[in-house]
Amino acid sequence: MRLRCAGASHQRNARLARRSSSGSTRTATANSARKRAGRHARHCDASSRPPTTPLFDRGTQVMKFNHFSLIVLAALAGLGSTGFARETVPLAKKVANRTIDFENDLIPVFTRFGCNSGACHGAAIGRGGFKLSLFGGNPRADFDAVVRQVEGSRVNLARPEQSLIILKPTESITHGGGERFDLDHDSTRLLLEWIRQGATLTTQRTLERVEISPKKHLGKSLNQPVSLQATAHFSDGSSRNVTRWTVFQPEDSSAVTIDAATSRARVLRRGRHIVVARYLTQVVPIEFIVPLTDSRIDLAGEPSHGFIDDEILDSLATLGLPLSPATDDASYLRRLTLDLTGRLPTTATTRSFLADPNPKKRTVLRNRLLTSTAFTEYWTLQLAKLLRIRPQADDTQGAATYHRWLADQVRRGTGFDQLARDVILSTGDTHKNGPANFYRTAGDPRKQAEFMSELFMGSRLRCANCHNHPLDRWTQDDYHGLSAIFARIETGRVIEFKPGGRVIHPRTLEDAVPRIPGEQFLSNKTVDGRTELATWLTRPDNPYFAKAIVNRLWQRMMGRGLVEPTDDFRATNPATHPVLLNKLADDFVKNGYKLRHTLKRIAGSAAYARSANAVPGNRTDDRFYSHTVRQPLEPEVLADAISDVLGVPDQYGDEPSGTRAVTLINPKTNSRSLDILGRCGRDESCESTAPATGGLPQKLHLFNGPLINARIGVPGSRLSKLLSAGKPHTEIVSEFYLVALNRHPSDKEAKHWASQLDAITSVAGKREFLEDFVWGLLTCREFVTNH
Structure with missing residues (x-):
């Protein structure tokens, strides 16, 4: 027996279960439900329909109703107290005739609605007894949590509509996180169809990349809608529009807003802003620019001394930022001498430089400072800070040896690639071999992995210790695999290789397999993995090493890194001038990873020589180099x-x-x-x-x-x-x-x-x-x- 209501308004009125003001679902006995149904009977007619599985058992039971299944109870002549007709209103649409993939179809639902975020079930201990991996980083663990834990009560294969994984997010029953989506949403259809298909882990393909359109948007005015689209590309060669399942998160929600329902962005404040798009494990930054003025500023006549100035001038013109003038000789002398030697110019040097009519005197000054003893002393200090050179407990000799070795490398102009190889591959007595003290800097293999990745890769691998990095490509395998390489190093006064060293992977509870981050596991577990690590790190095509070093040199000279913080390179923290960063890194590699070369390149740019005094229109600029940044x-x-x-x-x-x-x-x-x-x-x-x-x-x-x-x-x-x-x-x-x-x-x-x-x-x-x-x-x- 099927009861059909006369109109949409009566369909809504006929719902027997409505949420109370507290958000919980009202319950009723079968008798009270029958009385309520009678009040709406005049709006309904009856028709026959094949029986379906009832949503309640016989006998006096407390029932919870929800608007997914519109149940109309009517007293039927000659039936007992539980003999009611019932209609289950089907979903508006069914999912296309295909197998639902847990990893590629359902995990995006959990991410899209915040279920696996750190504030909800993605927290370290989960929430409400239900734990998901952060942003879906571990699909197999998520499958077990959804299907197998708590005796499988979250998925009801016999009655899919009664699965907790449906009832909770639709708040058909009380849910601490409130309603995440309603029963007519595509997410509900996906979950239901997956359960009807048997709720399996079947993974038919893997995600290779996500393409966002537009990846960069240059607007002319504020508050104009920009439609965003995400396309997922899979290992089987297929692609799919996944915009509805992609999370778009503004870096600054006061500058850019996102309409989650339509995936449209609106820029509310002029300038450059970043929105991060996330689908499964892929994160892609989207750049929004609305110039600070209504027309592009013409900077074609401004002096350019090479690719540094070309990139910065192009960025300033796009943003509509006016330039401050070049600084005077006195300020340039002071700035360059402090940056290259950490000293103030002497009064004799100042008088001589200010009185010198030579138009190339700034070039002469740069060359003299770069070859000075003061340069060696000051840049030894800078690198000592990066390497965290300090005495160990009751042992000052090792640090002194390390410092002398470092000063010698700066004096001789050793390339950064060789310096990195020397410290990574070092062994022996730390009182005699300076770079061996590198392994006494951090307290254990995991700390050593974190230190190495931040120092030489500019990446915070530590965020992948307990879970895959939520904002970057790094996985737990990367973190613990790199730690496993350093676990085989004895770190007393004498540094030596120990084949038996190990760290335990927290996910597998087994020995972590040595691994090059983001690359491959090491095939031979008995050899010293540092050799492969050092070779990979200092390859000319390594995507991290050269960029991390030049970014730090840029920060020391210009007051702010192209990537800031300088140890936080990731897709979701893009460089302010990505092309410039790439060119600086390429130039660094081509010129032997030389410290002096890159410092000279930066100091010789017009951008470096710009005044620190702002002009109207660029006073708020702190990252595009329209004027010099004052540094304490x-x-x-x-x-x-x-x-x-x-x-x-x-x-x-x-x-x-x-x-x-x-x-x-x-x-x-x-x-x-x-x-x-x-x-x-x-x-x-x-x-x-x-x-x-x-x-x-x-x-x-x-x-x-x-x-x-x-x-x-x-x-x-x-x-x-x-x-x-x-x-x-x-x-x-x-x-x-x-x-x-x-x-x-x-x-x-x-x-x-x-x-x-x-x-x-x-x-x-x-x-x-x-x-x-x-x-x-x-x-x-x-x-x-x-x-």
Whole structure:
């Protein structure tokens, strides 16, 4: 017996189960359901229909109704209390006649509606007793969770409509996550058809790539809809439109919005924005650009010194960002000397450079600085921070040996590829073989794998420890496979290969198989896998190594990496200038992975020589290089600069008097000055350390503490010597401008200080004023930043 309602409104009214205000499904006994059905009987007519499986058993039972199955109960003459007619309203459509693939059809449903996200069942311990792998990273485990766990109660093969995997997300019964999709949704049809087909794991093909259209959108105005489309390409050569199952996630939801129902994007704020598209394990970035002005800026006449400027000018023109002018000679001298040597120019150098009429004097300056001893000292410090060189407990000799070896490599100009091979393949006594100390940096094989991948690949492989990386290609096999390579290294004072070393893979609970990340498992488990690792890493076509190194060099020179953070390369964190990054990496490889070559290339660009002063239209730019980014001086550099200006060296532990902070081997050498300025102890990455003078405590100490005040007027200080020599006060002011700010005071500044000093009659008063003047220079923004 089939009951059919007269109209859509009556169909809705005839639902016997409706959600309460709390979201739970109301229940009723069979008798109360019969009474409710009677109230709507006048709107219905009856027709016969083959019997189907009832949704309730005989007897007095508590029943839960949902709007997937429209059940109309009517009292039939001559039947008992449970003799009711019933209609199951079929779905509007059936799935196309094909086998439903659990991995390629159903996991995208879980991802699309957030079921396997970290905030829901994809959390480390799952949710509500149900755990899925994060974003579907482990389909087999997900299948077991859906079909086999809790005695198979989540899938009902006899009554597919009563499967928990249907009832929960449609909130036909109480669901902590609320309604994820309704019963007329394609997701419901897919799940039902899969269950009707037997709920198998059958995988007919594997996903190879996802193509997004458009991958880059250049808009002309805000709030215009942009339709996104995702096409999946599979191993059997087939492709399919998977837009409805693709998740589009804006990097900044206040800048770009996505209508999940239509997959349309709207840009709400001008600039460059990223939206990440995810389908199964594939993530693809989509770039949206709406220029900051309504018309493209013509920068064709701007100077270009090579591919760096070509790419940056093209980006600025597209974005409508105006350029700041080239910086003056004084600022360029100071900037380049700090970037290449970590020192301020001397007063003699400043006077000579500013007076030099040679149009190629900047090129001459670059060449001289790159071959200086100061360059070796400073860039040894930079690489020591990257390698986290520091003494081990009760052992300072190993770090000293390591530091000497590194300084020698910088001095000789050893290529980065050779440097990487040397540290990865090193063995022997760490007191005699410097690079062998590389294996004493991290605490265990997993930490060593994380360190190596961040250092030489710019990738955070650590995110694939407990689950496949949610935002990148890395899998648990990659993470634990690389760890397995390092597990075979004895890491005491003597570094040596030990064939029996192992790590346990948390998913298989067996020994992890040594593996090159993203590549292949190592075939011979008894050999030292570091040889294959080093060969793969330093191949000219390696997709990670050269980019990771040049990106760090760019960050040191330009104030921001093309990829930021510099140890977080991934598809979902694209470079601001991807073509420029590729060209820099290719140039680096072709020129022997040489540090000096790439630094010289960057320093010779017009982009590097741009002023730090913003102009109207580019003040908010912090990543496209329309003007130079001001950088706080590093703690070691700032400490040395203060000492140089005051003419009084600081004392570092038991080191000889006059030792410069940039030459210290031990990052924990006793120094209150460096502690105040926020030095990095190198126990972890120094790239995440807060910049010097970046916090309130540092500023308070810098302004009011003994770091400056205790040395300004002491006998032997620069100020004391100038006063003792009887120098005119105007010359003293000019001298400190040259040594601290590396420029002459402007006419306005010179007149100001002269008038202030002329108003003071006593010698003691003038000295006190000059001490305050020096203090003011050393705490001003122009001094404590590189600009």
